Amino acid sequence: MRDSILTEEHLMFKEAVEAFFIKEAVPYAEKWEKDGVVDRDIWTKAGAMGILCTDMPEAYGGMGLKDFRYNSIVTEVMIKLGVSGPGFVLQNDVMAPYFERYFTPAQKDKWLSGIVSGEIITAIAMTEPNTGSDLAGITTTAVKKGDHYLLNGSKTYITNGILSDLVVVVAKTDASEGHKGMTLLLVERGMEGFERGKNLDKIGLKAQDTAEMFFRDVKVPLENVLGEEGRGFYYLMHNLPQERLSIAVGALAAAERALDDTLTYVKERTAFGRPIGSFQNSRFKMAEMNTEITIARTFVDECIMELNESKLSNEKASMAKYWVTEMSGRVIDQCLQLYGGAGYMWEYPIARAYANARVNRIFGGTNEIMKEIIGRSMGL
Ligand SMILES: Cc1cc2nc3c(=O)[nH]c(=O)nc-3n(C[C@H](O)[C@H](O)[C@H](O)COP(=O)(O)OP(=O)(O)OC[C@H]3O[C@@H](n4cnc5c(N)ncnc54)[C@H](O)[C@@H]3O)c2cc1C
Incomplete structure (x- = not known):
């Protein structure tokens, strides 16, 4: 900021x-x-x-x-x-x-x-092996049986998947109702029938645990419902602007760091007897990236202040998530290019930034879904 x-x-x-x-x-x-x-x-x-x-x-x-x-x-x-x-x-x-x-x-x-x-440590488990973007299509079910729900299904790509102690699991309590039949359940580490798969091997964010989760006849007490039964989809939608802005905040910080590092690098590295930053192509690329980051910064800061006043709309948060993560991806890719071969080496932070940035366009709702939300807000 x-x-x-x-x-x-x-x-x-x-x-x-x-x-x-x-x-x-x-x-x-x-x-x-x-x-x-x-x-x-x-x-x-x-x-x-x-x-x-x-x-x-x-x-x-x-x-x-x-x-x-x-x-x-x-x-x-x-x-x-x-x-x-x-x-x-x-x-x-x-x-x-x-x-x-x-x-x-x-x-x-x-x-x-x-x-x-x-x-x-907490986690949220929405995505399933067969459905991510189309949340209403989940097949995990929770059937009420006296003083508990019987939870069955599986989830995947769950952040904090290995370390989490308390998992908010999105399940259908009424399969006939589509998204209106969704409920959030609080599943605790150690509940019988709750198992985790392996820590998934990702191309980036390598120090973060991401895992599958399996629920087989897990007895979740009725008092472990989060909010009201059947209101899960509404709660998820209500919280999404903050989640999306959060991704934009991280993506922008990553672009800023990449540009700072690259500025130092292009001043120090020489080719043909001069710093690579002094080639017109490098200077123009750096200028373009600086401009895009500066514009993004103004927009993201404005979104942060609007969120603080509960005024951030769903479509504006989606714009931030979509545009800033695309910009961040472009910038980091271009910065890596200015590093030459060194940029491809894991020991350089720019290589890690490149791998880490990719997921920003996928999770928290893919950028295609962001464009759907923005388009729909225009009455289309
Ligand atoms: C590192 C990582 C961490 C994650 N953490 C979590 C977590 O903590 N909890 C959790 O629940 N999930 C998590 N996810 C899952 C993530 O939210 C989903 O991967 C994402 O929502 C996309 O769902 P999907 O993978 O099923 O892709 P799909 O929905 O199968 O989409 C595949 C492609 O089709 C496109 N597509 C789908 N529908 C449309 C449409 N209507 N119009 C146009 N294009 C469309 C998508 O944009 C995408 O390009 C994580 C994922 C990763 C990679």
């Missing part, structure tokens, strides 16, 4: 977050990448630092800060420092609003403090 939309408090928070990640995450990033998952204690350390769910009430250990700038600071700092492993952004930006809005008082007492302290 530009400093002009940050206060002294935000800047102090940013400094503390940077110091935290430099000490507690940067030295382990490579190990986590090799392991395909982070060490659990980074979660509790982040919780102790007040980095998780800053918007949660103080009674549960949060800071009660209803301000998406704090969330975005965490995302930006992580990406700029090359820390892509801990799934904090999912917990902070995607999951927290569900818990805050729809947890019953008893659910808050049971889980909220642990979610803020990092002892409880």
